[in-house]
Amino acid sequence: MLNVGDYPFFFKVMKNNPLPRLDLDDGAVRKKLLPYCRLKKDRIWHDPEGKHIIGCGDATGDAGFIEEIFRESGKSTLAIFDPPYNLAVFERQTVDEYIDWCRTWVDNCYKLLADNAAFYVWLGADQREHFQPLPQFMIMMAETDFTARSFITMRNQRGYGTQKNWMAVRQELLYYVKGEPVFNVQYTDIPKILRGYYKEVNGRLTENMERSRSANIRAGNVWVDIQQVFYRMEENVNGCYAQKPLKAIERIIQASSNENDTVTDFFSHSGTTLLACERTGRKCVTFDIDPVYAEITIRRLEHYRATGKTGWQNSHPFERELEEKKAAVVSA
Numbered sequence: 001m002l003n004v005g006d007y008p009f010f011f012k013v014m015k016n017n018p019l020p021r022l023d024l025d026d027g028a029v030r031k032k033l034l035p036y037c038r039l040k041k042d043r044i045w046h047d048p049e050g051k052h053i054i055g056c057g058d059a060t061g062d063a064g065f066i067e068e069i070f071r072e073s074g075k076s077t078l079a080i081f082d083p084p085y086n087l088a089v090f091e092r093q094t095v096d097e098y099i100d101w102c103r104t105w106v107d108n109c110y111k112l113l114a115d116n117a118a119f120y121v122w123l124g125a126d127q128r129e130h131f132q133p134l135p136q137f138m139i140m141m142a143e144t145d146f147t148a149r150s151f152i153t154m155r156n157q158r159g160y161g162t163q164k165n166w167m168a169v170r171q172e173l174l175y176y177v178k179g180e181p182v183f184n185v186q187y188t189d190i191p192k193i194l195r196g197y198y199k200e201v202n203g204r205l206t207e208n209m210e211r212s213r214s215a216n217i218r219a220g221n222v223w224v225d226i227q228q229v230f231y232r233m234e235e236n237v238n239g240c241y242a243q244k245p246l247k248a249i250e251r252i253i254q255a256s257s258n259e260n261d262t263v264t265d266f267f268s269h270s271g272t273t274l275l276a277c278e279r280t281g282r283k284c285v286t287f288d289i290d291p292v293y294a295e296i297t298i299r300r301l302e303h304y305r306a307t308g309k310t311g312w313q314n315s316h317p318f319e320r321e322l323e324e325k326k327a328a329v330v331s332a
Helices: 008-014 028-036 063-071 095-112 134-142 246-256 272-280 291-307 319-331
Strands: 043-046 053-056 076-081 113-122 147-160 168-178 187-191 199-201 204-206 216-218 262-265 283-288
Touching: 028 291, 028 319, 053 063, 053 291, 063 095, 063 283, 076 095, 076 246, 095 113, 095 134, 113 246, 134 147, 134 168, 246 272, 262 272, 272 283, 272 291, 283 291
Parallel strands: 053 283, 076 113, 076 262, 262 283
Antiparallel strands: 043 053, 113 168, 147 168, 187 216, 199 204
């Protein structure tokens, strides 16, 4: 007789319905989830509505896969990347090896972008290790044909730190361009409350509030109005550590692309870029080397279309299958 106690994974998954962090998985979680993944390496899923393409492949691997996944969509006008850069990554490789890896996928991306395109990349700065890999990545980018445009900081409401240092609450976002891409001014949800900034317009001295297009503050390169994703938010996808807020990705998309443009993301992770494209009328070509993340991306799109919900909050993408598996083990 099978004993549920022989399957501690299920207890861990089903307690308050979370998935454990997939980036720290020793293989046990992935082994349970892989049978439910539709994509294997170098396979592609086509959106039945014809809007998006999702793949399972390596951003630095065989050029044939990358060429194939972009063959139907054509070149992208916007790329948004959130590559892995946490401690789990640097336990496996040096920062120099990491930058060499980044150089390859950045070069691959450049070839697939339109002549006028925007490039955004989230990248951490470990203040305990000389802020790696941010400075090394910036130096590497200076050797490419991309042009630097801005260094954006998104403020987290929570962070890490000690009593002997400033609390680390920032996320770093680098903005580069190829050619002269579109840029649509964006506004925050923060209302303007300060008067001033007088200047003469058509012979009349005008105040800043009169000249403004919006009653709200224009978005700059410091974002304090976006909440980081945590477990109580609807958009939360359990198992996907440090997923980026949907609002942040939608801001990037609306600023640096137009409707019906193609947006790309080589590290789909929780599928936020694709979902943001779905909600803003863009097409998305995205993939991930991990079939589990590729499946999560597909399921998040399907879940949104079926329910209107942007995530699973206290559930997770594989809950139904794992509940059925648990029931089968118990009854056996």
